[in-house]
Amino acid sequence: MLTNKSTFLLLLPLTAIVAVFFLYPLGLIVFNSVNDGDWTLRGYEALFQSRLIAKVLQNTFEISVGATLISLALGYPIAMHLARQTPKWRAFYMILVMLPFWTSILVKSFALAIILGENGLINNFLGLFFGPDFFIPMMFNRVGVFVGMVNYLLPFMILPILTSLMAQDPALRKAAEIMGAGPARIFLSITLPQSLTGIMAGVLMNLVLSLGMYITPALLGGRKDVMMANLIDFYTRKTLDWQLASAIAVSLLVISIILAAFLQRSRSRGAAL
């Protein structure tokens, strides 16, 4: 029904914009990472040799995996809780998940600074019991980064898991119950295996998002919690070493594309089931 010509015309404007303001800049990074006037691999050599960069890569990996696992541990029970509500209550609880999802990460980071800071909500409360000088450092360190990241990541974990839980046939659980299976058995042999696609999608999404995380480590982390994105910013704006910044960005891009490809595969497999 659509002629080739009209299909082409409908797609052309957007494709042109995406080519110029998305594909071209990404290509520019790849080019910059191997060329600073001359062709060179200095940027990538630094990736493997600089101790600072090695440390930052390690941070990025530790924080991303850690935050994703915490988000899974907290997100799964939330998704299960949502799945067994009546539609009316689910709509209510969904707002508690969707409002933070749509709230600016800056608002959340600022609020967490108020909650976790030295004179923050939690430490003021603890001060009532342990004296005014007592405080637990929860800002500008790993704790702050994890709290901020998990807070940001949770909705992206909950939503795909909820989708896979809602797709399950409740009759299956009922049948297992009638045949005498306990709740742990039902969970382990029915609910959990059938929600694996949701878990995979949530975990991959969380990893993609956290590997590129910039705001949370910048606002809630300390010097030891610098991640790849912060290092890209540092080399771009502070030392003006665009080549090194580009080399780090290319590595981040490649890792993200690989994870995204897995995500795409797990999604299409989920749809086929």
Next chain:
Amino acid sequence: MSDKLTPGGLARLYRLSGGSVAIVGYLFLILPSIVVIPISFGGHGELTFPPRTFSWDLYTDFFTDPAWWGTAVQSLKVAALTTALAVILAAPASYALVRGNFPGKQTLSLILLSPILIPLIVLGLGLYLQFAALGIVGSTLSLVLAHVVLVTPFVIVSISSGLRHIDPTLERAAMIMGAGHATIFFRVVFPQIRASIAVGALFAFLISFDEVIVAYFISGADTMTLPVKMFSAIRWEISPVIAAVSTLLTALSLVFCVVIMFLQKQDNGSSQ
């Protein structure tokens, strides 16, 4: 029925423990959005919780200080232009992707959707290099075009799902009866996918309005957006005005969130 069907002690305990983890999770999710509200009415001075006095001072500051209000106006401008442009570009593209059949369709739709999964910092750097080479870092237009790229995947997803839910035979019937492309779109397709377009537009507006990383890389002193101003304010000054801005942004998100949920529900209802 036997006792086995009613949840036994163990089952109840299991459900209760899962449920309490969930409640803690909801609190953890929602607490940051709520905690800023009382503080925003606390007035100047130290950020304390709960505040000792009630005042509108921080809101007055926000709306009268050009350093704050000016950036808010800039953000509104960027978000409005981004939304309009994104819908105008994404609606025809979505139609072609859903109804059309051409070689390379999968690849093209993958490319058009991929900005969702690329770290913003990478795109920010790329655009920074691009605009620096052209000497146009900091123009409003460049920021709008960058945001269009970022938000169109969400608009495409929303409009495409609307298109998949409507019956294409109506369009075919209109064509057989001699309607032109424009008539078919505005009289047949558009009325059926209004809600999906609205959802896509709301996504686009809110994402652009809240976007900080790309804006931080490519906006200049004159074109600074509210999130960029907020980011540097949280980082360097911890000005109490941030609490008022945060409360306003949370209220905005709440309105958008409820409207989007309502529209999506309506959409599902009408298509079933």
